[in-house]
Amino acid sequence: MIGNDIVDIKKARSEGSWKQARFIKKIFAESERPQIISTGSPFLNIWRMWSMKESVYKVIVQSGEERFLNPQKLICTFEDEKNGFVTYNGKNYATQTLRTSNYIYSSHTKDAAQSEVINEILHVKDPNEQSKMTRLALFQRVANMLEYPLKKLSVQKNKQGVPKLYHSNEPLSLQFSLTHHGNYGAYSLLKELKSKLDD
């Protein structure tokens, strides 16, 4: 399984609520608050932690747990600029974060050793098209990879809101995650390595 999350830095900055102590208190457990001011920009640390939480949360929901709105249940720890982990119910989930001047992107991969991770981040001119364009980019990649016609691919969400890929209404077992925010969208796709097929 894989989960990802992107934060458009410009959009996050324009929405002022991150500056409010109340917002911070809803999202971050007391134990992780010192990390906000530990190094570099508090603004960037806040949104890095947010994206780490979201990427791990997506995998938790994919694995069948009920959805919840309670970011404090997911506790972030930074290891370095890129690597970190999120602790949830006593278990640690490794995350990787990529930051540019435009966005912060985090992902968590379960069973990373057995798969190759494909990430693609795209700039979307019209924020209203973010979901559509991100899906299209995913379809293009999958169509190339599996030699399916692009038009036969679709995404449907299950009851939990987890998106699944379909080819001509047949579900595909591909593991992926979609995210978009402001002018950015991204997908992560797990390509299982050949040796896995021998199991």
Place this chain on the structure above:
Amino acid sequence: MISGLKEIIKPYIQDEDAFANLNEETDFINDLKINSANLVDVVLDIEDKYDIIIDNDAMDSMLDVKSALAVIESKVAAK
């Protein structure tokens, strides 16, 4: 109370049709496409409007209209 809630969530919705048809079963994320960071803003705005404090345990369930209304009702009643 549902109209009060509707007013609060309006700035954050990304699906106008779902918003126009809003009812108790409407899901904030799956139907209204509210992004999750904004969902926290919705909770803060609810606290302001109804002068209540929503702790994390109560917030946990607030993913759809029905659950949000239930939390507001119980917190307002407890004032």
